[in-house]
Amino acid sequence: MKWLRSRYVFPLAIITLIISLCLQCAWIRQLYLAQRKSVSTELEFIVSDASKQITYKSIAKGHEKSARFQQFFLSQEWLSLRQAFDELKVDNLRSQFHYGITNDSSVVEMKMSFLNDAKKKIDHKASAVTDGKSQREVSIEDQRDLKVMDSLINHRLDLLGIQINRNYALYDYSEGKLVMGKIPTKTSSSFISGKYTYNLKFQNRYQLVVPNISWLIIYQMRYYLVSSFLMLLLTAAAFYLLIRLMKNQQLYAQARMSFTSNMTHELQTPISTISVALESIKKYHLIDEPEKLENYINISRHELQRLQAMIEKVLKQEQMDLGKTKLQFSLFDIQPVLQQVIYAMDVQVREKNTELVFLKSDEPCFVKGDAMHISNVSYNLIDNAIKYSPVQSKIEVSCNIADHKLTISFKDNGPGISEIYQQQVFERFFRIFNQDNIHNVKGSGLGLHYVKQVIELHGGRVDLHSKPGKGSNFMIILPLYEEN
Numbered sequence: 001m002k003w004l005r006s007r008y009v010f011p012l013a014i015i016t017l018i019i020s021l022c023l024q025c026a027w028i029r030q031l032y033l034a035q036r037k038s039v040s041t042e043l044e045f046i047v048s049d050a051s052k053q054i055t056y057k058s059i060a061k062g063h064e065k066s067a068r069f070q071q072f073f074l075s076q077e078w079l080s081l082r083q084a085f086d087e088l089k090v091d092n093l094r095s096q097f098h099y100g101i102t103n104d105s106s107v108v109e110m111k112m113s114f115l116n117d118a119k120k121k122i123d124h125k126a127s128a129v130t131d132g133k134s135q136r137e138v139s140i141e142d143q144r145d146l147k148v149m150d151s152l153i154n155h156r157l158d159l160l161g162i163q164i165n166r167n168y169a170l171y172d173y174s175e176g177k178l179v180m181g182k183i184p185t186k187t188s189s190s191f192i193s194g195k196y197t198y199n200l201k202f203q204n205r206y207q208l209v210v211p212n213i214s215w216l217i218i219y220q221m222r223y224y225l226v227s228s229f230l231m232l233l234l235t236a237a238a239f240y241l242l243i244r245l246m247k248n249q250q251l252y253a254q255a256r257m258s259f260t261s262n263m264t265h266e267l268q269t270p271i272s273t274i275s276v277a278l279e280s281i282k283k284y285h286l287i288d289e290p291e292k293l294e295n296y297i298n299i300s301r302h303e304l305q306r307l308q309a310m311i312e313k314v315l316k317q318e319q320m321d322l323g324k325t326k327l328q329f330s331l332f333d334i335q336p337v338l339q340q341v342i343y344a345m346d347v348q349v350r351e352k353n354t355e356l357v358f359l360k361s362d363e364p365c366f367v368k369g370d371a372m373h374i375s376n377v378s379y380n381l382i383d384n385a386i387k388y389s390p391v392q393s394k395i396e397v398s399c400n401i402a403d404h405k406l407t408i409s410f411k412d413n414g415p416g417i418s419e420i421y422q423q424q425v426f427e428r429f430f431r432i433f434n435q436d437n438i439h440n441v442k443g444s445g446l447g448l449h450y451v452k453q454v455i456e457l458h459g460g461r462v463d464l465h466s467k468p469g470k471g472s473n474f475m476i477i478l479p480l481y482e483e484n
């Protein structure tokens with residue numbers, strides 16, 4: 001799949017994310033509009049139902065047990081009928097509503113009459129259930145019903161789960177004029193209910209006003225919003241991980257290729273040296289010159305040892321990667337081990353005129369681990385510090401105990417490692433190639449990978465503090481062995 005190059009994957013992922021973001025936005029907008037309708041219907045229902053309930057309560061005295069009475073006055077049809085009757089106000093239409101109780105029945109009368117003389121103006125009137133009460137008494141009862149109606153509506157609005165700002169307006173029943181409250185200009189985010197009576201005394205009509213229902217709509221959509229946000233987040237995370245994985249794989253493939261060419265070159269050098277030596281022995285009859293012969297044999301032996309060491313290193317690494325390496329744990333002081341390694345590196349140190357110092361700790365640093373592997377780890381880290389630092393540089397090896405942990409530090413003042421490579425240097429085969437001074441340094445890219453694996457098998461970790469141009473500090477942190 002040549003067209004599926006990694007450089008196309010990133011823009012493709014971004015385009016996919018943008019498209020899904022747009023689709024989500026369009027979907028949320030549609031949902032918002034649908035939800036706005038449903039919220040308006042819900043609020044309208046709260047007011048209309050409260051009107052039905054309060055009206056019923058205001059006339060139910062003595063009829064509480066009557067199922068028919070309840071069935072009638074609490075029906076939706078009755079509410080619609082009353083609402084239609086209240087709303088129907090045309091010129092010259094006289095509406096008369098009468099509710100009364102006779103000896104054996106309750107009477108509901110709705111009467112509408114048109115006046116033939118269109119010029120004569122008449123009022124819309126409705127007779128109320130006053131039961132012979134004075135206008136003042138009727139007013140007081142009306143105020144009480146209004147309060148009950150408002151508190152019932154407030155209670156039901158509170159049950160919606162979110163505090164919403166609301167108020168109400170009152171209209172005179174027969175005149176239709178606003179007598180209390182303020183009506184804001186209707187916008188797409190405001191809600192203004194229909195006008196409802198709340199008793200049969202026909203004094204005023206109630207209207208609920210919610211200036212802003214946006215938060216209520218958003219609150220009701222919360223699960224959709226969260227899930228859509230999560231979906232986007234998960235998609236982005238999945239793309240991010242995939243791209244990272246691809247990049248890592250690419251790096252790994254590159255590193256493997258360079259490892260192969262590196263190794264081939266490394267293996268070829270001793271082989272050609274040995275074959276040249278053998279050729280020369282034969283060609284120049286060196287059998288007759290024992291001194292020269294010995295010299296050529298020594299060179300060949302040395303090259304063969306190098307070859308063997310290299311093959312062993314790769315095989316050992318292979319075994320460690322397969323988890324076949326078994327560590328031989330024992331209790332030992334790490335300082336003599338470090339000193340031995342430093343001693344063994346004398347040739348390299350002299351060759352590069354490096355100053356390698358060991359800052360000894362006063363107390364012994366006991367660890368439970370595999371001494372051979374820990375010594376290999378130290379060798380690798382000092383070898384790197386010498387290899388990658390310029391001549392006459394300074395390397396400090398130290399050992400410290402703090403917080404029940406043992407820290408062994410390998411600090412150099414070499415080229416340093418840029419932040420972007422600080423994790424990758426621990427990957428198998430990884431080598432930094434763009435550092436001028438380490439271009440020609442030989443290596444297989446296995447050393448730090450081995451260090452990390454061994455230290456992790458000991459329950460520790462490797463920290464790297466480094467800045468380009470300011471040197472590197474590789475710190476091995478191991479759990480300290482303590483006698484209970």
Ligand SMILES: Nc1ncnc2c1ncn2[C@@H]1O[C@H](COP(=O)(O)OP(=O)(O)OP(=O)(O)O)[C@@H](O)[C@H]1O
Binds near residue numbers: 388447
């Ligand atoms: N002290 C250091 N200073 C600067 N760069 C370093 C240092 N140690 C390691 N590196 C960088 O990290 C890379 C990986 O190191 P690592 O020891 O794993 O491999 P290597 O030295 O190339 O090969 P090997 O150790 O297997 O012979 C090196 O190629 C080098 O670029």
Ligand SMILES: [Mg+2]
Binds near residue numbers: 380383446447448
């Ligand atoms: Mg190395």
